[in-house]
Amino acid sequence: MQIIKSDASVKKLLRIQRNPDQHWIGDGFPVRTLFSYSALSPMISPFLLFDYAGPMEFSPTEQRHGVGEHPHRGFETVTIVYSGEVEHRDSSGGGKIGPGDVQWMTAASGLVHEEFHGRDFARHGGVLEMVQLWVNLPAKDKMSPPHYQSILDSQIPAVNLPESQGRVRVIAGEFEGIAGPAHTFTPINVWDLYLTSKQPINLAVPDGYNTLLAVLKGSAHVNGSETISAAEVGLFDRAGDYIRIDSAHNTTALLLCGEPIDEPIAGSGPFVMNTAEEIRQAMADYQSGKMGKIQAH
Template sequence: MKKLIEKVIPRPARPGMVGDGFRVYNMIPGGGISQQRISPFLLLDFNAEFDFGPSDHIRGVDVHPHKGFETVTIAYKGSVAHHDSTGNSGVINAGDVQWMTAGAGILHKEYHEKEFSKTGGPFEMVQLWVNLPKKDKATPAHYQAITANQMGKVKLPNNSGLINVIAGVFNETKGPANTYSPVNLFDIKLNKGAEVNFAIPANHNTAMLVINGSVEVNDQKAAEHSFVLFGNTGDNIALKANDNAVLLLLSGEPINEPIVSYGPFVMNTQEEIHEAIKDFQMGKFGVLE
């Protein structure tokens, strides 16, 4: 049975800036989609392709805290460097993913990689926040650096395209990301005219971002940069590419727990938010220059 399409949401009219290096359209929570409705996903910021131009000033986001959830950064074009207070650092290039578990608390900064900043060029990214169940919110902070060649890869027949499985399973191919609750995250690249079907559990909260091109999804058109929210009826998603298309399909089993958010902290109660702020102010998240 086809998965019901609840709504197709066009890209917001204007982007916002995160720091001075990320020009993003906020898709979650937005368009009437609450964090509880799309649990376990908390936020999706889409940096649609944009050329910031060459610069000797390295653009990005300076040191900031996170606690109680995970950040997933997916690079489509351009390069991002990052550092955190546990001593981790690295660069993600086109096709790579950085999956950071903030857990009990971390300081983090991310910015355009130095050489990319000097030359400029197309920059296209998605950052997704994934909630942690209450039992895992105190897990020590850590991250998974997933390079393009580590993805689970499914080549579609007749040169129709490629599915990069970041998390979850597609056609018996498992993604490399370890998750704290059941999540599917698929980077989909389709050639014009390609058709493909996805089996997604009916109870999963499910959405799809059209990054490039346009598609027919369960016989309904989704234009470039639109965001498709599926209902919790049916378990099949049928895609047909009207153009060469790049899509991000995400689904997850809802975490049926209270969500209390305050900026970069996501906990279950207001008291836990106060505790997170106090821990940050006391330096318990470590040090990062």
Template sequence: MPAVTVENVLTLPRVTEPVATAVSRAVRSVTTAPQGFEGEGFPVRRAFAGVDLAALDPFIHMDQMGEVEYAPGEPKGTPWHPHRGFETVTYIIDGTFVHRDSQGGGGVISDGDTQWMTAGSGLLHIEVPPEELVVSGGLFHGLQLWVNLPASQKMSPPRYQDIRGGEVSLLSSPDGGALVRVIAGELDGHAGPGITHTPITVLHTTVAPGAHVRLPWDPGYNALVYVLAGKGTVGPDRRPIRMGQLAVLGAGDLIEVTADDSQESRSPSLELYVLGGRPIREPVAAYGPFVMNTRAELVQAFEDFQAGRLGTIPSEPHPGHDVL
């Protein structure tokens, strides 16, 4: 799981150790993501399945894509499809994905890169593996997160952010037991590169075997911990958690995790996607590729899509021209 790393974590800025009076967030629930298929048939774990939207707010949906070792000819993506009313955040840990959209946004993302697409008022987009990966096969692993937009911003102009892995803020826990990558928002005053409409923090944290980590957390945010790989415990009561499980935490000032002393051979560390944000607390009407506030707005979104008002599929590039 390469993502972005450093040879010596102790050379990085340290996360401040929370004060002794800080309240550790207790575990409200632990759920196991069911497995399924998305797009043209790539395997996913539905990370938020079975969790009340009120506990996830401002997040709507999250898929762990893979981890899968494709044979030649097997890599798959998604066909052209619409979105309106939210943002998609695609984080690639292993492998390569190509993004194109009807607003001209696009790019190739690979190990540790993130594409942040604000659908806003609506667009069409497609995500596919590059041709060379389809031919060769190979490892693919990533995440796609859906971030809700408040009613006042649902019809904002679409926007695309191409976040290179080398742009994320890299931090160390106080004792060097964990590497923290700040993708968006901020942690302990260290900001990530992702520009967000909704106040959120998104981290990819690697915890060494046996290490105990206490991350200061905005008390106005909710807190979610998803295990990408490995096993450990979360919360002050050290609730067990393993790959493919999501912990929803309660109120407090810090997130507390511990990696088991013994990890699987294919994943030497506990790998976590840690996220939280300020709840929007507005009605959610979601169906398929649209996330709005009311059923009438959903109907309008479908009508606008069918009428071509969310954009048109760009023509395929001609040989000799840049694909993106």
């Protein structure tokens, strides 16, 4: 049971971020970008971007639906699958993830990768639902070697909340002393929540950290009055020791909390660095093949 100190203060909800517009990434991922660093950087750091794909039904096919070869440098991508299957290949390897699994890819100094629906999923068809989160890297780590963490559902600890209030899967960081399996460069909590209670739930999060509650399904009533509905993200003040969820029913959400990286951001498409010159260098390195190539099957 999380202990909330008697002198703790609740983090204030600053705004609710939403985007009803859907766009396609390749021909396999219909996404809504629920937040992006271009306008919200101080409020969301160390997180950069959050795409919510689906849920959408795909018919059986022998075609490959997804997004082809493209580069990244300077940050990490975190893909969480709720339904469906994603096959990933990059210039250092690849893997496949299904429901409950997580792909934590550290692009860092640069790699080239592709993402497609899993072949079995494509043949049988079904509902695809997933999210992809971009996590910034501090300047000192942006040119680290690329790294890939394939985290299966069975490797992610789950903590049941008291009185049948729901469940927390700890992907990164720590909840009630239970550590998640993901390695991170800066202190980050990524909790996958399923909440089923009309009773209040207090979730302890560090003072000074940016905290976001991304509701995917259902709704969450917070801080006594505000409602964060499906496909919306609540952005909270850095000050405060916990967030209060007054009630939630059959709600799937992600709690994202992290120590801000208060450094300049220069971004262009698939590259997120600190200066415009570093972006130009990233483009040159990709074009010259320094980020590697995906090996043919």
